[in-house]
Amino acid sequence: MVFIKYIFILFLLINNSCTNTRILLEGTKQVINKTSKDVPKIASNKDVSIGHYKVGNPYEINGIEYIPKLVSKYDEIGIASWYGPKFNLKKTSNGEIFYQDEISAAHKTLPLPSIVKVTNITSNRVIYLRVNDRGPFVNDRIIDFSKKAAIKFNFYEKGMADVRVQLIDSGPHLLEKKYLNHGFLTTYAKNIDLVKNRKIIKNSSVLLQVGAFKEKKNALNLINFLKSKINDNLFIKDILILDNELIYKVFAGPFKEESVAKEVANKLLELGFNTIYKKE
Incomplete structure (x- = not known):
């Protein structure tokens, strides 16, 4: 009888130990899950493009020296051209990826990225472009459109257009991905352009x-x-x-x-x- 009593007591101790172990394990799991959920997420770069902001050092192409500059004003008249297939999916000068079927542009000396206003001198059509690459390096051409930008600006088939290029904005804030959306960029640039014109009048x-x-x-x-x-x-x-x-x-x-x-x-x-x- 005494032997049976000892066995019963031993059973209770083992069972209690297992229960405590299960409670401990489940409690630890709950703490880990809760901790994982409640710890603030580390900020990621998902809202920023893979490129970088740069003005750049002087460089030479085909014997001609180009000197990138940080400028507050830029207003030039010249020829626009477009580029695409040979450079598609390759890195731009500021480290982003060039997609010929998205709207972007290249310029020889403006900071990267910049936003420019381009006006077709003949048709008076206007487009705002984000500049993230270098070029064009042919004759008196002053800006290169991506293939899609050229289609949108209606000179894709002709290949070139007489344009006026004006600087609207530049800076590292333009690396944010929202500026890759051409609709957002256009609204943003138009507002800056409007404020500048109002200041002139005021x-x-x-x-x-x-x-x-x-x-x-x-x-x-x-x-x-x-x-x-x-x-x-x-x-x-x-x-x-x-x-x-x-x-x-x-x-x-x-x-x-x-x-x-x-x-x-x-x-x-x-x-x-x-x-x-x-x-x-």
């Missing part, structure tokens, strides 16, 4: 009208010529006249002080341009 006091043209290309050519001659803001205003006809007026300014405007007017007169004062 700060205006005196403008100098330098010329008026029926063809926008001629107005842009004048701006391109004058940029190397006078160190002042130059822009075009589209003016609607009789019979719904547009003329393109080229202005210098705005100038807060009339004395400064007169100095610029004298410079322009020396270059052979009579000016008209406009107060805004």
